[in-house]
Amino acid sequence: MDDRASTDTETIKYWLALVRIPALGSIGVHRLLDKFGTPEAIFREAGGSAASLGLSVALESSLRNPDWKGVELDLKWLQRPEHQLITRLDPRFPRQLMQIPDPPALLYVQGDADLLASLQLAMVGSRNPTPTGRSTARQFARFLSASGITITSGMATGIDGAAHEGALEELAGTIAVTGTGLDRIYPRCHIELARRIAERGALVSEFPIGTPVRRGHFPRRNRIISGLARGTLVVEAARDSGSLITAREAVDQGREVFAIPGSIHNPLTRGCHLLIRQGAKLVETAQDILEEFAPVPGDSRTTAAPRSKLRTAMPRDPVYRRLLEVLEFDPLPNDLLIERSGLTAEAVSSMLMLLELQGYVSSVAGRGYCLTLNDTPDAAD
Numbered sequence: 001m002d003d004r005a006s007t008d009t010e011t012i013k014y015w016l017a018l019v020r021i022p023a024l025g026s027i028g029v030h031r032l033l034d035k036f037g038t039p040e041a042i043f044r045e046a047g048g049s050a051a052s053l054g055l056s057v058a059l060e061s062s063l064r065n066p067d068w069k070g071v072e073l074d075l076k077w078l079q080r081p082e083h084q085l086i087t088r089l090d091p092r093f094p095r096q097l098m099q100i101p102d103p104p105a106l107l108y109v110q111g112d113a114d115l116l117a118s119l120q121l122a123m124v125g126s127r128n129p130t131p132t133g134r135s136t137a138r139q140f141a142r143f144l145s146a147s148g149i150t151i152t153s154g155m156a157t158g159i160d161g162a163a164h165e166g167a168l169e170e171l172a173g174t175i176a177v178t179g180t181g182l183d184r185i186y187p188r189c190h191i192e193l194a195r196r197i198a199e200r201g202a203l204v205s206e207f208p209i210g211t212p213v214r215r216g217h218f219p220r221r222n223r224i225i226s227g228l229a230r231g232t233l234v235v236e237a238a239r240d241s242g243s244l245i246t247a248r249e250a251v252d253q254g255r256e257v258f259a260i261p262g263s264i265h266n267p268l269t270r271g272c273h274l275l276i277r278q279g280a281k282l283v284e285t286a287q288d289i290l291e292e293f294a295p296v297p298g299d300s301r302t303t304a305a306p307r308s309k310l311r312t313a314m315p316r317d318p319v320y321r322r323l324l325e326v327l328e329f330d331p332l333p334n335d336l337l338i339e340r341s342g343l344t345a346e347a348v349s350s351m352l353m354l355l356e357l358q359g360y361v362s363s364v365a366g367r368g369y370c371l372t373l374n375d376t377p378d379a380a381d
Contacts, residue, residue, distance in 0.1 A: 127160075229250075236260070259273075285358065
C-alpha cells in the first residue's frame, strides 16, 4: 500500500470510529466536525474538551476509547468491489442531503454511487397494500424510470418493494435506503431484490456494518429517502402509517409531496386523503409528477437518464395502438375492449394501467375506460 493509500485509510478509520460512538448521532457528529474540522482532530483534541462542549461522561469516554473492532468490520466490508464510503466532505456526497436539517455524516453505498446525484422521486406506502396499490406503485415506478427519474424507497415489503421492482424494469435505476448495516438485508424476503438493486442501482445506509434491525432506525432512514429526492409520492397509507412520517420529513425539507387518492371505503387511502387535505398534490397520472419535475437551472437533482437510453413512447407499440384504436371518448367496459381488440384480459388490464399513467386514457368508476381528449392514436405520432 502506498503512502497516499495509507493516509486515506487512516482518515477513513477516524470517520468510521466517529459514527460508531453510541448516542452521538448525526447532529452531534456535525457539531464536533464544525468545531474541530476533521475526525482526526476530534479524537486528538475533543477527548479533553468534551466537558466544555456539554458532552456526557459516556461520550467523552467513547472519544478516548473508539470502537476499533467495529471499525475493522467496516474496513473489511469496504474492501469488496462496489462498496464505498462517502463522507460529507466527499465531492460525491449528495448536495440535496446537505440541505436537510439533519443530514447524515456519511453514507455506506453498495452499487452506483453516482446515482445519488440523479433526479429522484421517493415512493412509499403500506407494507400490506391492496393488489391495486401494489400494481399502481409498480406501474408508476416503471413509467417514471423510463422517463429518466430514479426511484428511491426503503426496500420494505409492499409498496416499497413494488416501486423498486417497477424501476428495475426500466433504465433510470433505483436506490434503496436501509435502516440496518448494508451487510444485513431486511426484510429477509428481499435478499434477491437487494442483490438486483445493488447491481442496477444502489443500496445506501448511514448505519455501520453489523447494525441490526432497530425500530428507531426507520424514521432516521425515512429522512434520507425524502432528502435524496425532489418529491415524495405516497401510494397507499393508513392514517397512522409510517409513510406519513416520510411525507412530513419531505415537507420539513421543503420538498414536494404527492398522494394518490382512492376509495373512501379503503382504509389504506385515508392517509393519502389526509395528505391531500393538508396540501399534497393529488396524482392521477404519472404526468402529474413530471409536470412538477421540470428542470430547475443549477439544480443537480435535475440530471436524468439520457433520453437515448429510454424507450420510445408506449403508444408507438403496435399492440398498444391496437388497443387505443378500439377505445372511444365514451367509457367502454373491459370485456368489450377485450372482445374488440382480441387481446387477453390480463394484457388489456396491464396495458390500460400504463396508458392511464401516460395520460392517454382515463378510467370512469363503474363504466370502464375512455380516451383522454387530444390524445387520440394519430396524435401519438
